[in-house]
Ligand SMILES: C[C@H]1O[C@@H](n2cnc3c(N)ncnc32)[C@H](O)[C@@H]1O
């Protein structure tokens with residue numbers, strides 16, 4: 001293994017391009033950006049030097065909505081209606097999941113995210129203690145929510161409450177600044193009002209965030225209005241589930257008043273354009289209203305079963321294109337805003353720092369290849385990053401100053417891929433046998 005992965009200490013990224021100028025970035029031993037500038041190399045006696053020539057530095061990307069271990073379900077069931085897809089294919093398979101599966105799937109997801117420039121993600125799934133172990137080993141940051149689904153059944157509600165409490169106690173006991181917990185009510189169509197109320201109260205009591213699916217389909221809204229007499233965002237708000245630390249995934253069918261509500265509550269809307277198009281939810285998140293009313297707008301991939309990858313570089317392009325197409329406006333969501341969604345807005349959502357390359361910020365840094373075809377010619381770096389490149393232009397990734405990938409090498413890649421492939425086949429076999 002390249003010794004750059006095991007060395008510890010201060011890091012100098014020498015002669016790298018940021019916003020068109022060539023600078024040095026100096027990182028201290030704690031993984032914080034200590035200096036940026038022409039002569040930053042003079043401020044430290046670096047233990048590790050990374051050559052920044054032919055590289056553009058951008059902040060590490062933040063994936064604000066995923067189900068990481070669903071990497072094992074990539075390509076398992078495609079081209080279906082959301083409700084059928086979940087109830088006929090995904091949930092029956094997930095019933096056979098084990099903690100070992102989640103560990104293997106999350107490692108594969110981390111590998112894929114690192115290889116496409118993501119340093120942090122917001123995860124909602126099961127066996128999250130094992131997911132947290134995988135993330136810690138891979139050196140990334142993540143926020144973990146147990147996917148709370150009670151389907152209105154009291155017995156199930158008690159079990160989900162217990163699972164949520166256990167996970168949060170476990171994550172807090174790790175005392176690892178890269179690993180956080182959130183409460184994860186799946187959605188208004190899978191979680192009873194009593195349970196939503198418990199989730200809102202518990203998140204407040206524990207001083208942590210909430211991770212929820214919101215207004216993904218028209219059916220969700222129509223059913224919610226029929227059952228409760230109000231729209232999904234209003235219902236969530238009534239139970240204390242809309243807070244500045246709430247990440248609401250999808251938000252496709254919000255009306256203008258709900259967008260205002262999200263803005264007022266300081267909620268993060270996580271846009272997941274590839275998943276939305278694949279599942280044909282038939283409306284794009286109203287970016288213009290959310291922006292107008294001041295909601296924090298970030299980006300997510302959703303799980304690998306509805307995307308089918310975790311490449312946030314690609315997702316920036318999907319976001320910019322879908323918004324323009326859906327709202328008939330070529331000026332909507334320009335490249336620089338797509339980058340902000342994938343970086344600063346995501347970092348704000350998860351509380352992982354400013355999500356910018358500034359002194360005092362955590363050293364979550366991605367180096368892109370200026371010699372790649374997608375970066376040639378290089379008129380506008382933001383434009384190329386969003387519209388021309390995908391994750392394969394990412395060469396080096398640092399998280400909290402630790403080098404997770406260098407020159408596209410990630411330690412342990414072969415083993416991670418092999419073990420995840422085996423786990424996925426075995427999971428599908430077990431599901432097949434029992435059906
Ligand atoms: C946490 C739970 O969320 C499910 N899940 C995965 N993708 C979606 C989606 N697009 N909409 C709703 N639920 C989803 C997972 O399959 C898991 O059951």
Ligand SMILES: [Zn+2]
Nearest residue numbers: 213249302303
């Ligand atoms: Zn989802």
